[in-house]
Amino acid sequence: MRQMQTERGWRGTPDLWLDAAYALLVEGGVEAVKILPLAARLGVSRTSFYWHFQDREALLARLIDRWQAQNTGSLLARCHAPADTIAEAMLNLIDCWVEPRLFDSRLEFAMRTWAQSDPAVADALAKADSQRIEALTALFLRFGYDPTEADTRARTLYLTQIGYIALKSDESFQVRMGRIPAYVLVFCGQSPTMAEVAGFRARHADRLGAPD
Numbered sequence: 001m002r003q004m005q006t007e008r009g010w011r012g013t014p015d016l017w018l019d020a021a022y023a024l025l026v027e028g029g030v031e032a033v034k035i036l037p038l039a040a041r042l043g044v045s046r047t048s049f050y051w052h053f054q055d056r057e058a059l060l061a062r063l064i065d066r067w068q069a070q071n072t073g074s075l076l077a078r079c080h081a082p083a084d085t086i087a088e089a090m091l092n093l094i095d096c097w098v099e100p101r102l103f104d105s106r107l108e109f110a111m112r113t114w115a116q117s118d119p120a121v122a123d124a125l126a127k128a129d130s131q132r133i134e135a136l137t138a139l140f141l142r143f144g145y146d147p148t149e150a151d152t153r154a155r156t157l158y159l160t161q162i163g164y165i166a167l168k169s170d171e172s173f174q175v176r177m178g179r180i181p182a183y184v185l186v187f188c189g190q191s192p193t194m195a196e197v198a199g200f201r202a203r204h205a206d207r208l209g210a211p212d
Helices: 002-007 014-028 035-042 046-051 056-079 086-098 105-115 119-142 147-167 173-188 194-203
Strands: none
Touching: 014 035, 014 056, 014 105, 035 046, 056 086, 056 105, 056 119, 086 119, 086 147, 086 173, 086 194, 105 119, 105 147, 119 147, 147 173, 173 194
């Protein structure tokens, strides 16, 4: 089918090109995201790219947009999710750390590596870090923490997760899930209830049952 589509001038779609660019970015860094390898990956001609994007820079800009929408967008949304206790709010947020569809750690690592060689990406990353920490701080403030403690706890929580990403921690999903209640206590000073932990684990039951 793909061969027939190519012979008839099939050029892919913007989303397919973007998905392929994402794959190359997380596999080999931004230097791997080039038009010819993308075309080969999709099985289309190199010139097909220009039906969807003005140039490589336009594609890279879309990758940055995807990262911002998924990772920063998901984190902010989880900060605003309804919660009766700070422990429940922490578990809402930790959804991001254990569910790649919310917060893509591979993409985050690739962006942080890219930022080391691109000042514009470094600036976008710095702004995202600031926005995320502000949202986390506001979450603690919402539950009555004083400003200094709220800021410190927000940074402790956020920098711990960024450390996981930077170190490419390889602990199993089951092991990390077992540590979540203790992390909640460390981050907010309050242990989650059994019901709160059960609700959190139920949200991720499909992955808990999967082999490492």
